[in-house]
Amino acid sequence: MSEIGRIVSDRAICHGQPVIRGLRYPVSTILELLASGMTQDDILEDYPDLESGDLVAALEFGALTAGRQRVLPFDAA
Template identity: 55%
Template sequence: MNSFKRITIDPEICHGKPTIRGMRWPVEVLLDLLASGMSIEEILEDHPELEREDILEALKFARASLSGVEEL
């Protein structure tokens, strides 16, 4: 899954979970926020360190993880 430029996996950050750009923002947390009903705009407003592309890539990464493909 190395085709995702905004997703990093580092054993020293968040126990090796996929995160956004090496920050302590696990992909799963972004998915939880979206699943709770928050819009992308609301997430970005509450967390200005994130970018729209981060959230979109997190969704693509989750989709690729489930389907077993390297990139979408």
């Protein structure tokens, strides 16, 4: 099941960068943490606001954008 709905973009949050659920965690930061070798458990321990589905959403967003598909996150509520 897709978790992409957890990714939002709002000009008032991180200058409109795609973030996780409006929490001010840019998707790019999550992807960098994963790429650095941190495990999902490490990240969830260091960032207790995040949930497992948030990390899946970041990976899904990264995969979609890497494939040159245009992804437009919804504005935060």
